[in-house]
Amino acid sequence: MSKTVQKTLPRHFNPVKAKLAYMDECFSQLHSGLPADKDTYVEADKLTHSYIKSCFLMIVQRAVDINNAIIEFSGQTPPYQKHQGFRAVQESGAIDVETLDFFEHAITCYQKISNPYEGLPPAELYDVSSQLLHHGKSYTRQINAFFEDTAPPIDTEL
Numbered sequence: 001m002s003k004t005v006q007k008t009l010p011r012h013f014n015p016v017k018a019k020l021a022y023m024d025e026c027f028s029q030l031h032s033g034l035p036a037d038k039d040t041y042v043e044a045d046k047l048t049h050s051y052i053k054s055c056f057l058m059i060v061q062r063a064v065d066i067n068n069a070i071i072e073f074s075g076q077t078p079p080y081q082k083h084q085g086f087r088a089v090q091e092s093g094a095i096d097v098e099t100l101d102f103f104e105h106a107i108t109c110y111q112k113i114s115n116p117y118e119g120l121p122p123a124e125l126y127d128v129s130s131q132l133l134h135h136g137k138s139y140t141r142q143i144n145a146f147f148e149d150t151a152p153p154i155d156t157e158l
Contacts, residue, residue, distance in 0.1 A: 030055035102135040
């Protein structure tokens with residue numbers, strides 16, 4: 001005689017949940033390391049500048065990874081260019097235009113920081129990092145809401 005056990009999985013499946021959790025950790029690090037005002041940041045030592053730069057790069061890269069996972073989850077191949085991934089995710093309804101606009105700017109900054117011949121002045125990095133705290137949190141809320149709105153409930157029997 002077999003027993004039937006009802007196991008309810010989380011109501012909505014989110015294939016990027018772990019990436020979002022890691023992104024939240026990066027936001028905490030950025031928030032704790034970013035001075036309260038631009039002048040303090042500009043005058044800070046190289047270690048502070050490197051720390052903020054690293055936090056910024058990690059967060060933007062996590063967003064790119066999340067976009068790619070969403071695109072792959074939908075059965076498509078992620079685009080080669082990072083900004084196209086943000087556009088695709090916006091077109092799917094996962095993020096709004098304001099978030100897209102910010103991340104297109106953030107990708108430009110990301111590329112400047114990553115280029116050993118270019119870079120980003122401390123005042124600009126401070127501004128975009130401060131904005132990232134706001135727009136990045138908005139991004140994560142929108143991605144979570146997207147999966148809650150689009151994922152069907154999953155129930156299984158063992």
